[in-house]
Amino acid sequence: MPLITCRNVSLQYESTVVVEDVSFAVEEGDYLCIVGENGTGKSTLLKGLLGLLPLRGGEISFSGMERREIGYLPQQTPVQRDFPASVFEVVLSGTLGRMGRSPFYSREAKCAARENMARLGVDKLAKRSYRDLSGGQQQRVLLARALCATKKLLILDEPVAGLDPLVTSELYALIRKLNREGLTVLMVTHDLSGVLKDANKLLHLDKTVRFFGTPAAYLDTRAGQRMAGGGSNAGVS
Amino acid sequence: MLAFLNALTSYTFLSRALIVGVLVALCAALLGVSLVLKRYSMIGDGLSHVGFGALAVALALGVTLMAFAIPVVVLAAFLLLRISENNKIKGDAAIALIASSALAIGVIVTSLSGGMNADINSYLFGSILAMSEGDVYLSVGLSVVVLVLYLLFYHRLFAVTFDETFARATGTRAGLYNMLLAILTAVTVVVGMRMMGALLISSLVIFPALTSMRVCRSYRGVMVCSAVLSVVCFVVGLAASYLVGTPTGATVVVVNLVSFLLFAAVGRLRKLVN
Numbered sequence: 338m339p340l341i342t343c344r345n346v347s348l349q350y351e352s353t354v355v356v357e358d359v360s361f362a363v364e365e366g367d368y369l370c371i372v373g374e375n376g377t378g379k380s381t382l383l384k385g386l387l388g389l390l391p392l393r394g395g396e397i398s399f400s401g402m403e404r405r406e407i408g409y410l411p412q413q414t415p416v417q418r419d420f421p422a423s424v425f426e427v428v429l430s431g432t433l434g435r436m437g438r439s440p441f442y443s444r445e446a447k448c449a450a451r452e453n454m455a456r457l458g459v460d461k462l463a464k465r466s467y468r469d470l471s472g473g474q475q476q477r478v479l480l481a482r483a484l485c486a487t488k489k490l491l492i493l494d495e496p497v498a499g500l501d502p503l504v505t506s507e508l509y510a511l512i513r514k515l516n517r518e519g520l521t522v523l524m525v526t527h528d529l530s531g532v533l534k535d536a537n538k539l540l541h542l543d544k545t546v547r548f549f550g551t552p553a554a555y556l557d558t559r560a561g562q563r564m565a566g567g568g569s570n571a572g573v574s
Numbered sequence: 575m576l577a578f579l580n581a582l583t584s585y586t587f588l589s590r591a592l593i594v595g596v597l598v599a600l601c602a603a604l605l606g607v608s609l610v611l612k613r614y615s616m617i618g619d620g621l622s623h624v625g626f627g628a629l630a631v632a633l634a635l636g637v638t639l640m641a642f643a644i645p646v647v648v649l650a651a652f653l654l655l656r657i658s659e660n661n662k663i664k665g666d667a668a669i670a671l672i673a674s675s676a677l678a679i680g681v682i683v684t685s686l687s688g689g690m691n692a693d694i695n696s697y698l699f700g701s702i703l704a705m706s707e708g709d710v711y712l713s714v715g716l717s718v719v720v721l722v723l724y725l726l727f728y729h730r731l732f733a734v735t736f737d738e739t740f741a742r743a744t745g746t747r748a749g750l751y752n753m754l755l756a757i758l759t760a761v762t763v764v765v766g767m768r769m770m771g772a773l774l775i776s777s778l779v780i781f782p783a784l785t786s787m788r789v790c791r792s793y794r795g796v797m798v799c800s801a802v803l804s805v806v807c808f809v810v811g812l813a814a815s816y817l818v819g820t821p822t823g824a825t826v827v828v829v830n831l832v833s834f835l836l837f838a839a840v841g842r843l844r845k846l847v848n
Contacts, residue, residue, distance in 0.1 A: 387742075387743040388743070389739065389742055389743060404745075405743075405744055405745030407743060407744075409739075409740055409743040409744070411737065411739045411740055411743075414737070414739075416611065416612070416613065416736075417736065417737065420611060420736055420793075421611075421787050421790055421791055421792065421793060421795070421796045422732070422736060422792060422793040423791065423792035423793070423794075423795075426732065426792060426793050426794065427736065429729075430729070430732060430733040430736060430737075430740075430741075431740075431744070433729065433730065433733050433741065433744055433746055434744035434745045434746065436729075440725075440726045440727065440728070440729070441729065442729060464792075465791075466791035466792065468791075469791070482740070483740075486744045
């Protein structure tokens with residue numbers, strides 16, 4: 338039974354249909370990349386998966402997990418960049434979905450937050466202010482927060498946008514490690530060349546599914562060659 | 575200072591002002607942190623204008639002021655959020671729209687029902703003489719409710735403020751907490767408006783948060799610092815206004831301004847040193 342199954346999913350954003358008739362399945366342990374050009378519905382599809390947008394048609398089903406147990410790494414907002422919060426406070430907020438009706442964090446939640454900070458190498462930053470960190474450190478902190486929310490599935494929305502090449506490859510190595518530890522990864526990205534080695538499945542989205550299969554098979558398609566070329570250019574610039 | 579302490583024990587209007595003022599300052603400071611960070615700073619200002627309109631109408635109708643103003647302002651808060659969420663009219667524009675309309679209606683109602691009297695003046699700029707004994711009980715009760723609710727939902731409000739999308743994705747009902755924030759702000763604004771004045775109450779919401787963000791680095795640090803700062807500034811402002819004979823609301827705002835400038839200077843200096 339796949340972890341996530343999408344059947345004929347359609348989504349609209351402000352009265353325009355941006356995702357139409359998308360079907361695919363994510364198995365446990367997969368590393369799935371969703372690629373496509375700007376405005377082809379990638380982020381909208383993620384919002385649909387997360388339940389932030391109502392489906393216009395089709396269905397999305399989860400097995401072995403609930404939707405609220407997704408670890409989500411959103412794109413950063415301008416509000417966050419100068420937000421006065423300590424790293425620990427940010428990471429701890431990832432456990433919110435599990436605290437039920439209790440108004441305060443449990444001891445387990447605090448333990449989980451510390452564990453995940455150590456897992457991502459940001460435990461030394463616990464008391465630092467989020468706004469004083471570098472872009473790469475901020476992404477690690479948000480990834481630690483995402484890990485607090487999930488044991489199974491990470492959904493990452495352009496995790497390396499705006500990071501320099503060295504930090505980018507460090508972040509990829511980290512995500513690879515998490516995937517090998519058993520987490521399913523679903524990532525939207527522009528940087529195709531950076532993930533080709535790691536991903537075992539690839540979905541090319543252009544309003545609907547243009548390609549769904551292994552990265553190797555994708556590179557044999559014309560679209561794949563074009564995206565791989567465009568992807569490495571984007572990586573350099 | 576001793577003269578002020580003596581006056582506190584002998585004049586009930588002063589001790590009433592102190593009790594209500596400290597509580598309102600506390601509520602406003604806590605709510606203000608979330609509002610400023612969510613880029614909702616103007617909401618306090620907008621709601622106070624609506625509060626003024628509601629008071630003018632209540633005066634004309636001859637009904638109890640607070641009992642009339644609170645539901646109206648809460649409704650306005652609800653509307654403001656709804657309008658700014660549907661993206662067609664941006665949040666700041668929505669606030670300006672509702673605020674000026676409410677003020678206009680207030681002014682028209684006032685002039686039709688007998689002209690600008692002293693009451694209206696005191697609602698615009700505040701008066702510490704305005705509190706009756708019943709007002710004090712109501713204000714204390716409401717402030718305590720605001721404080722308790724805020725503390726109960728502190729972590730959820732933090733999550734929704736820091737990252738609404740993530741909070742929603744992990745099952746937190748962000749819309750509900752935005753609404754809670756707006757309603758608590760509405761109640762605080764109405765309670766504090768009579769003393770601070772409709773035109774000045776929003777400073778109580780914005781100043782302490784902005785001031786403490788100059789130096790504090792954690793969210794809890796900002797919360798504690800702005801709560802303490804807000805209460806201190808209010809007490810200093812109240813004492814100064816009594817001793818010098820200046821209007822209370824305006825004096826409290828100026829004390830807040832001075833503390834903001836001080837903290838901003840400290841923040842700058844610390845950056846230079848590092």
